[in-house]
Amino acid sequence: MTTLYLMRHGETVDNVNQIMQGQTQGELTANGFRQAAQVSEEWKDRHLDAIVASDLKRAIDTATVIAAPHHLDVITTPLLRERDWGGFTGRYIPELKHEVWPDDIESLEDLLSRAGAFLDYVRDTFPGKEVLAVGHGIINKAIQAVYYGKAMNEIQRMMNAEVRELKL
Numbered sequence: 001m002t003t004l005y006l007m008r009h010g011e012t013v014d015n016v017n018q019i020m021q022g023q024t025q026g027e028l029t030a031n032g033f034r035q036a037a038q039v040s041e042e043w044k045d046r047h048l049d050a051i052v053a054s055d056l057k058r059a060i061d062t063a064t065v066i067a068a069p070h071h072l073d074v075i076t077t078p079l080l081r082e083r084d085w086g087g088f089t090g091r092y093i094p095e096l097k098h099e100v101w102p103d104d105i106e107s108l109e110d111l112l113s114r115a116g117a118f119l120d121y122v123r124d125t126f127p128g129k130e131v132l133a134v135g136h137g138i139i140n141k142a143i144q145a146v147y148y149g150k151a152m153n154e155i156q157r158m159m160n161a162e163v164r165e166l167k168l
Contacts, residue, residue: 002168004122005132006140008158009054009062010035015160018093021136022085026058035161036065044069049129052122054080054136062161063134079118082136083111108152115142123168132163140164 010032014021028036048070053063055076063074086104088096118139122131135143137158144155147166158164 002123002126002128003130004119004166004168005048005130005163006143006158006166007039007062007066007132007134007163008137008140008160009059009134011160012058020085020088020091020093020096021058021082022089023056023081023083024089025056028058028061032058032062032160033065036062039161039163040066040069043132047130048072048132050075050126050131051134052077052080052131053134054078054082054139056081056136059134059136063132066132066134077118077121079114079121080133080135080139083138083142111139111142112146112152115139115146118143119146119168 010028012021012026012028012032014024014026016029043066051063051067051070051072052075053059055078059080060074060076067074084106086106087102088105122133140158141152141155144164144166145152148155
């Protein structure tokens with residue numbers, strides 16, 4: 001059985017400013033780096049076979065801090081990228097509440113398909129291993145929705161640097 005530790009990246013500048021990041025690279029705040037360092041410290045003596053991250057900078061930076069004491073390279077995959085928010089990307093989130101969604105937002109079906117593909121990737125690539133994967137709020141929610149067979153709105157939001165365990 002593969003154990004997947006699913007983590008959300010550390011706090012970013014856009015998280016603090018309530019900006020829809022989507023698939024932009026993002027920059028960790030000083031607090032975001034502290035969050036990553038805290039997880040790294042808590043997990044330094046825990047066995048990990050692999051550390052996987054979204055190919056976006058904010059996830060890679062978080063994963064790199066955690067990988068250091070394990071002497072592991074960070075493996076990146078676009079399967080873990082955040083949802084593509086299309087025309088909402090870069091906008092102030094509170095202003096989007098009553099807006100009509102633009103056609104260029106990644107569909108829920110495509111997001112859930114990508115989440116399922118990520119779970120398959122982890123199962124196939126790391127059978128019987130312990131894997132920490134650093135992703136983003138919405139893709140992590142989609143991964144858990146697929147894993148548990150639930151609707152996205154039934155999955156509790158992950159906080160920055162939060163880790164959840166899934167047995168694959």
